[in-house]
Amino acid sequence: MKVPQTIIKGFSKYTSTEKLEMVCKLFAAPDKTKNSFESFLHPDGNIQHILSQISENTISNYPLPYNVAPNFLINDKMYMLPMVIEESSVVAAASSAARFWAERGGFKAHVVSNIKNGQLHFLYKGDPDKLKNALPEIKSHLLYYVKPVTRNMEARSGGIVSIKLNDRSADIPGYFQLDVGFNTRDAMGANFINSCLEECSSGMQQWLNTTEGFSEPDYEPLMAILSNYNDNCLVNISVSCNINALDGAAKGLDGHEFARRFALAVKIADIDVHRATTHNKGIMNGVDALILATGNDFRAIEAGAHAWAARSGKYSSLSRVELSDNHFSFILEMPMALGTVGGLTGIHPLATHSLEMLGKPGAEELMMIAAAAGLANNFAAVRSLTTTGIQAGHMKMHLSNILLQLKATPDEIEKTTAYFKDKKVSHQAVATHLAELRK
Numbered sequence: 001m002k003v004p005q006t007i008i009k010g011f012s013k014y015t016s017t018e019k020l021e022m023v024c025k026l027f028a029a030p031d032k033t034k035n036s037f038e039s040f041l042h043p044d045g046n047i048q049h050i051l052s053q054i055s056e057n058t059i060s061n062y063p064l065p066y067n068v069a070p071n072f073l074i075n076d077k078m079y080m081l082p083m084v085i086e087e088s089s090v091v092a093a094a095s096s097a098a099r100f101w102a103e104r105g106g107f108k109a110h111v112v113s114n115i116k117n118g119q120l121h122f123l124y125k126g127d128p129d130k131l132k133n134a135l136p137e138i139k140s141h142l143l144y145y146v147k148p149v150t151r152n153m154e155a156r157s158g159g160i161v162s163i164k165l166n167d168r169s170a171d172i173p174g175y176f177q178l179d180v181g182f183n184t185r186d187a188m189g190a191n192f193i194n195s196c197l198e199e200c201s202s203g204m205q206q207w208l209n210t211t212e213g214f215s216e217p218d219y220e221p222l223m224a225i226l227s228n229y230n231d232n233c234l235v236n237i238s239v240s241c242n243i244n245a246l247d248g249a250a251k252g253l254d255g256h257e258f259a260r261r262f263a264l265a266v267k268i269a270d271i272d273v274h275r276a277t278t279h280n281k282g283i284m285n286g287v288d289a290l291i292l293a294t295g296n297d298f299r300a301i302e303a304g305a306h307a308w309a310a311r312s313g314k315y316s317s318l319s320r321v322e323l324s325d326n327h328f329s330f331i332l333e334m335p336m337a338l339g340t341v342g343g344l345t346g347i348h349p350l351a352t353h354s355l356e357m358l359g360k361p362g363a364e365e366l367m368m369i370a371a372a373a374g375l376a377n378n379f380a381a382v383r384s385l386t387t388t389g390i391q392a393g394h395m396k397m398h399l400s401n402i403l404l405q406l407k408a409t410p411d412e413i414e415k416t417t418a419y420f421k422d423k424k425v426s427h428q429a430v431a432t433h434l435a436e437l438r439k
């Protein structure tokens, strides 16, 4: 594909058909490529319209598998989890861990706090102490000033819950922040928060302009934006049991030996950044898949999760093990700013189905469900790693991908799957076996 080395002006103004044609002309086989892209457009024009409206410059769709993981017992309620992910072993791992823990009392979860953060970043040339002393007055002015934006949220018992002034002038001369805390109820609330913050900035200007002893030109607004570091929007989830109840967790290991090796692996993720990153990726496998299925913003959760994992100044494991006497607990606490109303949740038909599948939860219930998906995947990964290794399971799941790549027929798939039932799967081995079959 050859991309023209000139600037394309006004690309967004072309129709989607024109855009598709322009793009396909760059391919070696334009007509074939166009047909292929078009084959992924939704046959129902209304649905395609929704999908195209969600984003920009849409020329096709990129389908991912929509999967379900049963047997998630969370706070004594059983859930079937929708998971959108391309990595097959993630769903298998989630399902297997969910069933394992459902037979041992299930997940226990609670929301630690549900306050989202936003910041106003500005420079202030006036007297910093005078500004700090005026904070109570500034606060009440801002709360009054942003009322038109917060009124509806307040009617649902949400809105602005705190305003703090941070003097960061030691880091950047004249730099201050207004740290604003929000309760957005069941909404993810990104637009609400950003609108409030922009209003707060105008409100600051007005206050400085109309208050004696202060001057508006001393204030230089820089940015008004939510923070994805939601360290005050935390969910806690755990599984625990008597160590003897772990006897069946892995072949050939009794519960104590399993727990010892498992705890060691989690400790390694706590002290070593290379392992911590992969360990936490295993958690995010489950969290992201659930979040994507429910129309929430997985990049926001990813960003916040990793910042939280580094809150001590050293990037570490998000989960931890507690072993005491004869008891094993596996615990995950992490930021999880989610919503069940607004955004994509009510627009994308499959996001709506996902929320219905989960029993139409509120935001706090969804936080706990997403955390359960994370802890389940983390448990399954560490269990495999410290016992059988992950490749046996992964490669078995990967077999169907290899067969797809090698364009195996249904008959070849059946025969090859049976052949590899008790053998090591590798791309080379599958290719060789298929070649033999095809002789």
Ligand code: MEV
Binding pocket: 087, 278, 279, 280, 281, 282, 283, 285, 381, 382, 385, 390
């Ligand atoms: C693979 O997607 C995730 C794992 O690497 C996680 C881990 O190593 O803990 C298996």
